[in-house]
Amino acid sequence: MNKNSSNTMALAPNTSNKRETVCIFGTGDFGRALGQKMIQSGYSVVYGSRSTQMSNLIPKDAEVLGHAEAAQKAAIIIIAIQRQHYNFLTPLAEVLRGKVLVDISNNLKLNQYPESNAEYLAQLLPGSKVVKAFNTVSAWALQSGTLDASRQVFVCGDDVEAKQMVMNIVRALGLTPLDKGSLLAAQEIENYPLQLFPMWKFPIFLSLGLTAFFFLYCLALDVIYTYIYENNNFSFFIAITIPNRVCPVMALILLALVYLPGIFAAIIQLYRGTKYRRFPDWLDKWMLCRKQLGLIALAFASLHAVFTLVTPLRAFVSWRTSKGIISQALNNKTEPLNNTNAWLSDSYLALGILGYFLFVLLGITSLPSVSNNVNWREFRFVNLGYLALIFCTAHTLVYGGKWFLSPSAYKWYLPNIYILSLIIPCAVLVVKFVLIFPCVDKPLTKIRQGWERKPKYSE
Amino acid sequence: MNKNSSNTMALAPNTSNKRETVCIFGTGDFGRALGQKMIQSGYSVVYGSRSTQMSNLIPKDAEVLGHAEAAQKAAIIIIAIQRQHYNFLTPLAEVLRGKVLVDISNNLKLNQYPESNAEYLAQLLPGSKVVKAFNTVSAWALQSGTLDASRQVFVCGDDVEAKQMVMNIVRALGLTPLDKGSLLAAQEIENYPLQLFPMWKFPIFLSLGLTAFFFLYCLALDVIYTYIYENNNFSFFIAITIPNRVCPVMALILLALVYLPGIFAAIIQLYRGTKYRRFPDWLDKWMLCRKQLGLIALAFASLHAVFTLVTPLRAFVSWRTSKGIISQALNNKTEPLNNTNAWLSDSYLALGILGYFLFVLLGITSLPSVSNNVNWREFRFVNLGYLALIFCTAHTLVYGGKWFLSPSAYKWYLPNIYILSLIIPCAVLVVKFVLIFPCVDKPLTKIRQGWERKPKYSE
């Protein structure tokens, strides 16, 4: 591997404050922003450009030369031009031999080209050392100095020294390099900025849809029905009462939906007698977004908790309370303590608190920094989800139980929202209970762990 | 260092989608799961096996050959066999020369063998480059695609290039490699999956034991005593009232237990006049699980907070409130505002809130990602624990103070739970207060920082 002299020179660390010279091909947005930032950090910057005229756009203190002359001045060349113009670099192959080329490009679509831009560049210029970097940094954030978002810069490349040089520049700009390995990782790095919450889309749309449905359902039963048949204007229920009915229902359903795919998977594996066949596509996708479903469920549960705790502060509630007390006082009687009521009220509160507590624990263990510190055996141990589901279902059952049989719960012959919310959780718990039985659990464990399977596999 | 040709070939990055060939020795659980995953990720997989017959278990598209032929086909060989069979590899030493061997094995017990499996493998085959990896990944999680737990794969090895190759495979499988350095780290990596919350065991058992004791204590005094002597059935206290007495007591005691070992250490260091002798074993262990004790205390404090906030929603409490109001109304008199009561109630609430607030801050700084961003000087600065302990003790004193002297607090001649809970915190605070005095603090600081000590050290 022959290194030309300028390269070797750049590899030697400069202990003086003056840093090496970096060349930037392209004077577009990102090229200019990066150049200015590098000048501020003590680098000398040379732009390589077709026309060397447009000097008022270029940061001061930067030189603008033709591509070949600019490239000769530096060991590192940042390619701030678009992929479709890469082929103009092929005539420069000799000048760029042994140099470090930094590919900063992004695509407009996921997997737009068969190979990543950086790999394409490496194929065009096999004598150069291509490093992928900076593509997740926005020009605007770089320039304005307001890097709110992640300061991480993903770097990958096949040449370790070239990568080190680029990572040093990243550090000098006040950013944090993250080595993603060889140039094979470029595809992943290039796809990264194009993804918007890839795993969150389905859970968010699902919960938005369900929330809207349950909100309208409650609105019809609690506000409109009451207004029509009882002539009471409870329109202010929209602010707290109805949200506080929708939130727990959503939390419970979403929590059950976290465990439902596992149930399906177990049934499918039991039926097929093997775990070596892929699950249907919808089940695969569902299983991959369970964590997101769980976190949204936690958000709903938290809102439910706050909405509930706020109850005694509501004007409506204090009015209702005083009305009750005054009517007792005017009738000159004091109701004795209803022990059953005390039990019911205390136990559904306690169940809810415990369920929520376990839920929050689950949420904390899902924080990346915590879950990275938890090994696999520990993870299964703290996987308290089912216990949380049991507590939350019991909480709803104890609270909503009285509505099941009372006819007033069936306004317009529609079931109360509590009854709807219990269908999926109860189904999950019942099937899970069946799956725990030894006669079902043993073959399942064998299929999963012992890798046993029914004779047929040849299909 | 001689590299054979296949190795060099594999080191060259393949920019095409087709990835290099990997060989797996052993067709057990993990070997098959890993092979299937690798085939899905674009690798060619060759299994090395004694018998080349059992093809229905092996993933499709994989080849099965004898060990020597399989090894020749690839630069990386994954050793998916158990340590006790490693010696059968010695005859293959010549074939494996210069190859990268990936040791994925685990042991059944901590420190089962004098050296780690990977180091043993490296001793057996000194001509090969051994890399430790994948041992923390479960075969089941790999296979089912449901990697709930940490996606981190610890990698260590003496050869940097070999490690890079393995880390690239890890990345290609969608996992995150974490370089743990040379093969010396293999022992630690192999012990990792065998530990189940190593630091949590003692704190969890201690708090379970104490919780059970205090629960029964409260049950006896608040439910059974009341039932026997006052003929009131307050059994529903089990749900909220008693937990809400036990939780704050546990939180306070555990928080004090976080700071107690530091007190002991200071006294021991003062007594010995040196810090160069080891603390007794129990103190060492206690000091190592202080963070865990603190987090459990935080959990109890959080439960206490929620149980308290839920108070106005309880049927029993609203019954008690209305009874009080109705009796006032029936007697035609309004009690004036008791200013002392207002002060006491507001100040214990405020003290509790501030103590809890500091407590939560401490909990947040203990999150790995936060504490990694805090340097040592900052850490001592935000070490607000003593302030939290002072606030929480004061909160309990103001709240429980009235019970100290009233004889009704001594049912069955037993002290109230509040009095029990205050013993350790008060002792810690008093001793800490003494330790702050200059005449005590100065020698202690000298011992700790100035490394001074009393003449004797020669024993």
Added chain:
Amino acid sequence: MNKNSSNTMALAPNTSNKRETVCIFGTGDFGRALGQKMIQSGYSVVYGSRSTQMSNLIPKDAEVLGHAEAAQKAAIIIIAIQRQHYNFLTPLAEVLRGKVLVDISNNLKLNQYPESNAEYLAQLLPGSKVVKAFNTVSAWALQSGTLDASRQVFVCGDDVEAKQMVMNIVRALGLTPLDKGSLLAAQEIENYPLQLFPMWKFPIFLSLGLTAFFFLYCLALDVIYTYIYENNNFSFFIAITIPNRVCPVMALILLALVYLPGIFAAIIQLYRGTKYRRFPDWLDKWMLCRKQLGLIALAFASLHAVFTLVTPLRAFVSWRTSKGIISQALNNKTEPLNNTNAWLSDSYLALGILGYFLFVLLGITSLPSVSNNVNWREFRFVNLGYLALIFCTAHTLVYGGKWFLSPSAYKWYLPNIYILSLIIPCAVLVVKFVLIFPCVDKPLTKIRQGWERKPKYSE
């Protein structure tokens, strides 16, 4: 690159438990603490010292020799002496050639010397391989085994193999090495322990000052005024009522101050017509501490939430409630439900809950481990701050609205605290609303993204 034999030997991994020999120059605090720790971890330690007498301070099992003899025994020499004495090392240059020198020094002030200590050492001894490490670890924490703070050890150096050797030692001591790249990073690493919450200073002082001001303001209006003119002793308001007025005001103002600099920046960029000129210094600094301002605002908002939820538990509140109910009962009348009141109370509670919920989401995304997992597009998407500001301002407006016009709100002709708190948030929201208009937004976007600017730039 010539390696002497002792070095090569040390590079070969020792698979036996006995680790290599390490030399430590200097027998001060840190040198002794590190030596003892290394001996405990299985290393042989040789001290290099001018006098070889002071053996009672030195950890047992360590050898003490002259500098040259000690250095010859090991491939790694830890330089535990102060920078001002580094020049005594120059005569040893020949002995130290090819050795790994670990610079562990710290300075007393930020940027005390033009170059970092490690770079200075590398200049003095160009034949040695200098690695910076261990400077963020405290001798006391090392020695006492109670490494409460971060276990991260920042390592940097120009020689990759030397760095690997040092990182292996770091790992063997139970610490976590973090590779910060070449020796250029030494300056940053040396400055690190000297910074105490660099970004937190201004936000903390600002909020302390504002809190004190608003507390006294409330004290004057709510306690002193009431005492003088209405002869009511509401001194207990100090505990909860006044904090619960100051906290929401502080939260709202600080949240608005998070977004105010962005508004200023937009106006300045619009006025200048370019984004290539630096913002004034105060604006730069302000923008850099926005996250900290936001987190403090979140702390105030959390305190406000807890103080509010605790309301029904206060003796004063339950006295006020019963007084109201009793007076109704004695007058034999039941007030009907005031629908407007119910709407107002429910909607300000709901607005507050939603605002706080968004606020907490923002706080969670600011956790380092979460924000590292969020890419730039996602970050802009979850940047829900303005929505939180709108909700919180609306919450205050609905709650405090009734005070605007009532004359009783102007005690001593001073406006109520709610009115003061709304000035900045409303101003921010109004200007932001103007900035959203296409006629303003388009040129701003062009300036920021399209890099267009007004003709003049030559000044």
